[in-house]
Amino acid sequence: MTTTPPLRRATILEVARSAGASKTSVSRYFSGERERLSRELQARIAEAARCLGYRPNQMARGLKGGHSRLIGMLVADIRNPFSVAVMHGVEQACREQGYSLLVCNTDNDPAQERARLALLASYRVEGLVINVAGRPSRELHTLADQGIPLVLLDRELDLVEADVVGLDNAGAIDMALDHLAGQGYGELLYVSEPPEQISSRQRRLERFRQGLGERGLTGEALCLALEGQEGALTDGITTFLARPGRPPRALLCANGNVTLAVTRTLQRLGIRLGETGLLGIDELDWCELVPPGITTLAQPTAMIGQAAVDRLLQRLEASGHRAPPRRLHYQPTLISRGSTRR
Known part of the structure; x- marks a missing residue:
């Protein structure tokens, strides 16, 4: 043979x-x-x-010349539709500028996050876009001291001085509350994944609670992990809808994953959308397909991805000159559908 x-x-x-x-x-x-x-x-x-x-051999050439032409991206949950959409925007921006993108997923595991940061550094990436899962402040300080520019995507870290690019979370909640109030819904249930250690979830939850009183609305928040918590989600929604009195009620979902889980629960319960309002942050392809269509706040993911790469390249060009970190927050677009039409 x-x-x-x-x-x-x-x-x-x-x-x-x-x-x-x-x-x-x-x-x-x-x-x-x-x-x-x-x-x-x-x-x-x-x-x-x-x-x-x-x-x-692009890697060998890059290391020899001191430029790998690689941008690293750390994603907390690659299954999240927002992460996928922004990653596409980052990759397109890298390609246009002659860079390649190296992506690592951490599955929201802080230990994996630390390991993946070390892996990306070993590839001599020239910059990092980071959607943090934990608190890797020490590791990020080490990378910054090595001259690697950092951009935090969507989630901030108090002890890390880095550019931040993402959604205007307070503005998004205000937009959602104004729309629901304008449609006549007076009692709201805000459904979110646990906000601990995730700055964007914290900002949205804080603004929801503040915004209720400012608009004369009543409501509460239901924060729980989605995986394995279907029963708790069903119980929470059932209790909210079964309260005495009949003010028009609506559910506000903190992100795309929550919108999917809540939609499935409402379908199992036989709840008519519109009579009970439903609004989700993040536009997903299937939202217009679920009768009568789900109202969403669409994030400008392509713009966010482009801005993250732009900030990295500006930092690279200004190497040796540390300017104060910038925060770029973008407004969503309201896509009104039947789920918020009484």
Whole structure:
């Protein structure tokens, strides 16, 4: 029995010999300095590389020159629709600027977060976009001291001086409350995942409680982990809807995952949307498909992703000059559908 040996990668020296060029010329061709070569020499190098199947080792070239052209991104939960949408925006922005994106998922595990930060640093990433799960302040301080610019996505850390890009959480809650009040709903249930250690969840919950009194509304919050808590969610919603009195009631969902879980619960309970209002933060593809359509606040995820990369590149260009951190908060867009039409 014979086996086929694995294909060997062509080397830059072989390309140089085939093209009748120096190794330096081939290196210049693949490092963005090909304009220094004659067009005839460029053509010979391109043809030799094509025939040999040569692909430059971008990682080795980057480490040798001190620039990996890699941007790292740490995602707390890659299953979260918001994370996926922003990650797409970050990747597009990186590609437009000639960078590649290296993504690590932590599954909201602080231990995995620390390990993934060390892994990204080992790849010599030039900047980091971080959607934190825990409190990795010490690790982030170490990276910042190494000159790696950081951008915190959606979630802030009190002890870390870094640019922050995300949603205007207070503005989003105000927009939701104004819409629900304008539609005649007077009693609200705010459903959220546990807010501990997650700044964006804390801001939304705080603003919800503040905003009720300002608008003459009544309401309460239900905060619980979604996985394995279907019964608790059902009990909480059932208790809220079964209270004495008949003021128009509505549920406000803190993010896309909550909106999905609440929608499933309302369907199981046979609750008519509209008669009972439903509004979710984060626009999801299926929201317009659930009759009569679910009202949402759509985050400008592409803009948020682009802004995160822009901030990293501006920090890289200003290397050695530490400017105060900036906070860029974006407004959502209200998409009104039948779930908030009485």
